[in-house]
Amino acid sequence: MAAHVHITPVHRVTVTGTTAWHQVVAASMAHDLPGVPPPGPGQIHAQLTKPALGSRRLTWMATDEDGTAVGVAGLRLFTQPGQEHLAELELHVAPGHRRRGTGSRLLSAVVAACRTENRRSLVVAAGADGPGEAFAERWHFKPVLTLDHLIMELDRLDQDAIRREADAEHPGYRLTGWTGTVPDDLAAALASAKNAMNDMPMGDVDYGHVEWDADRVREMARVVAGRGDTLLTLAALHDDGTMAGYTEIVLPHGTSPQAQQYDTAVVPAHRGHGLGLWLKAAMVRRLRAEHPGVAAVETDNAEDNVHMLAVNRELGFRAYRRTREFQLDLAVN
Structure with missing residues (x-):
């Protein structure tokens, strides 16, 4: 047929x-x-x-x-x-x-x-245990990463807990934020912080290595804006001028009530101070104040990224589905 x-x-x-x-x-x-x-x-x-x-x-x-x-x-x-x-x-x-x-x-x-x-490598994502997974396995793709997808419904959050986390004292650090392209004076610092994502658990995906610089972070914002979406960023700055961490949310073009979590990263030297939860709680407060039409935020984490999964669950995300990434090694197929 x-x-x-x-x-x-x-x-x-x-x-x-x-x-x-x-x-x-x-x-x-x-x-x-x-x-x-x-x-x-x-x-x-x-x-x-x-x-x-x-x-x-x-x-x-x-x-x-x-x-x-x-x-x-x-x-x-x-x-x-x-x-x-x-x-x-x-x-x-x-x-x-x-x-x-x-x-x-x-x-x-x-x-x-x-x-x-x-x-040499072709990757594809499919819903766990669904038709796409069966198709990938039939064509000899190998499972290389499992992702837990989580959703946070803003109206169901404990607002007092969010407020406490967003207002918590973090001596030596302060929050700053922007919409769209990073301010020029923070571009290099954001690029450095993004390079901290290179130690994020990626299973066995042959993903390669991405090096961020100021031009690349600006280009990323231009790409998001070019398709009509809105990029929101909050960053934690240390007193020494370095960017200790950041979190990004993308609001899809149109009137979608569901936002997408992009990166959240804390630079290794600044981990263990609760900055990830602080950044995310502050972003929830920003969404409610500036974008009240947003009802939910979706994110995904590798199942072995136990620290970020714990942060997201403490914030109020709940798991609702799983996907798996599969990889075809074209050098041997």
């Missing part, structure tokens, strides 16, 4: 194509991840037209004999030094068109492109 499906590279994004892509993704996620809101059409358009930081994107669409989109695949090719070996896959097939070879043909196109681009 897959012989009647056409796999076509997408070279130009149109309104019709974006709508078709969104319909496939929404149907796929409703089936595989019930309760998880899919990206809206505007987010899909930004994803297809605005490359993520340090990468470029290739895309394919599978259509049936009537020209209806039944599957999509997106390939992120990392271009940052230290990650040129890496590619990341997103693949969706409409539930009513599965088990007909459509996903396999999309994957074949992706793997061929990876080989052309001299990539």
Whole structure:
């Protein structure tokens, strides 16, 4: 039956194509991840037209004999030094068109492109114990990382506890914050703090090494703004002028009530002082004051990142699903 499906590279994004892509993704996620809101059409358009930081994107669409989109695949090719070996896959097939070879043909196109681009590692995320995991295992992807996804519903938090944590004294440290691009006088300090993320537990993912500098942190903010999202940052500054830690929240374009937690990091030399919980509690207070339409925040942590999991649970996050990351070693496949 897959012989009647056409796999076509997408070279130009149109309104019709974006709508078709969104319909496939929404149907796929409703089936595989019930309760998880899919990206809206505007987010899909930004994803297809605005490359993520340090990468470029290739895309394919599978259509049936009537020209209806039944599957999509997106390939992120990392271009940052230290990650040129890496590619990341997103693949969706409409539930009513599965088990007909459509996903396999999309994957074949992706793997061929990876080989052309001299990539040795292809990673993909899938809901734990779901159809995506079974598909990945069937094609000899190896599980390399398990992520716990947590959600924090702001109206259900203990507001007195949040206030106490946000107002707690941390001698030698002070909080500062901004929206969008980091102020020039903090750009180098933020880059240094971001490099502290390189010791974050990543399982067996062949992720490579990312080196942050002032230009890269500015570019990251431009990428977020370019797709219409809003980046909020709070940072803890030490009296010696260094940035001891920071936390980031992204508000999706439009009126989505759910925000996304990006990085939270505390520099190794400043750990053990409760800065992570302080930063996160202060961010909750900022969200409630500046963005009252935000009802929830989602985050994810590697299951072996026990410290950050403990911080998030103490703050009020609760686990609600799991995903696993799988990796295909293209050097031996």
